[in-house]
Amino acid sequence: MNTPVARHYALAVAPNGARRTHADHPALPMTPDELGACAKACLDAGTAMIHLHVRKADGTHSLEVPDYEAGIAAVRRAVGNELVLQVTTEAVGIYTPAQQIATVRALRPEAISVALREVLPDAAHASAAQAFFAWLWQSQITTQYILYDTADVAQYWRLRASGAIRPGRHWVLFVLGRYSKGQLSSPSDLLPFLNAWHAGVDAQGEASAETPWAMCAFGPREAECALAAVLQGGHARIGFENNLYLPDGSLCPDNAASLGVLTSAARPLALAPMTANALRELTR
Template sequence: MTDTSALPAVAIAVAPNGARKTRADHPALPVTPDELAACARDCLDAGAAMLHLHVRRADGRHSLAAADYRPAIEAVRRSVGDALVLQLTSEAVGIYAPPEQIAMVRELRPEAVSVALRELVPDAGHETDAADFFCWMARERIVPQYILYSDGDVLRYLDLRRRGLIPPAGHGVLFVLGRYSQGQRSAPSDLLPFLAAWHGGGELTAGVPWSMCAFGAREAGCALTAALLGGHVRVGFENNMLLPDGSTATDNAALVRGIAERLQSLGLAPMTAEALRTLYHPDA
């Protein structure tokens, strides 16, 4: 077995289900708490450091209800303990408004949560409530990952940072390459506008971990490009179910394992959850 302890490390997050897909898309899509717990264990063994969690109502629809989240959180923690960073989603999916998204996080107080700036701060009228929420998360040491869908979103993030609406530490960002659309395919070059805007932020982006996710069979190529450029990666059925050769992955762990193996071939190692937590909170 290769000793990876001295290699530069890259965090692999897995997004195993998302808000939109069903078993009609893939029979191994994990939805129930027990299925998510088993997926978490398999993805941990494959090299993941973080699980990005979506849950569903009894009728299969996307949910941000605490009552739907709790059984899944408990099942995953029973399965893997603290060996994965557990990140909840606050995605609206056209169902939830900012006050409801914020209320879920305040009630559950998760270890980590993804928040889309476009959703939480759609305009200047939402800035005060969003800033209060972002500062509360910083005080509670909840790790937000700000979801950025374009270089324009990166510039918006930088503006909020400059004005102090987003605290300077204890968070990360996710660059989303592509969109939810039929036949969507991302390419490694899609990352370039994000990075141009990001590096233009100067000291505002220093020490803030960035990650990316991508759609389609070039997910792996996008992920490896990001890793070589100093970023971290998210893979999984939420955005892609295809292996690099275009065939369908058997499960989420197959996508994680493929990325972990390719990282090691490039002299990079999958990061552990413990190391990822230190990345966000080096003073811990």
């Protein structure tokens, strides 16, 4: 019997987030060295990308350039270019849109994530946001636009239609269950996103269908949500930023084990995680 050819999906790790600390889990990486060690373990577990949050000396969330430079250097020492290194611009109620944009312009990283609702909260920020989007595209910085609900999906498609977000060099992330009770996600949370997404694809035409999408989810059904996304042709982000637990409700030992829940479930279905270079090609 012939072995089926595996279809590949992008697997990203979000190992720490902006708020959790060692008090939440001792294996949650906070320092540059811890980020480097985590990146290496997650590379070995199948991830193609690390979604990077860094901290100040007191352990709190940072978008400061020196803190990012230290974290980026540590990850590169650990894995070289074998992972896509995605810088987050998350505000966490601390940083303004202008500060988020300034950090990215100073760093010029390989890849970033940016929430539309943070960098473009109202019409007063439209000009600066659109100039930023154009600069990202021109600078060949792979951008992932974070979409929290179907209103964000509609906003994304309006920006595509206006030309503010150009085709190529980006992908999107659906955040499942961000506003659900207890912030616990389920696979059904993906359906409204997909309906809104495909409506936009149909309206925009053939080129829009080439834009990749991924998802992240909260709680112990994280891997189940991720598998549902991969089966629908999407990609997945997993890690301690959104979930510390295994499907049975027990505490997960580390980020690499979180990734393993998905890869183990996907493997019998001829689904395999892609490499960083394959992800770069996918989002170029």
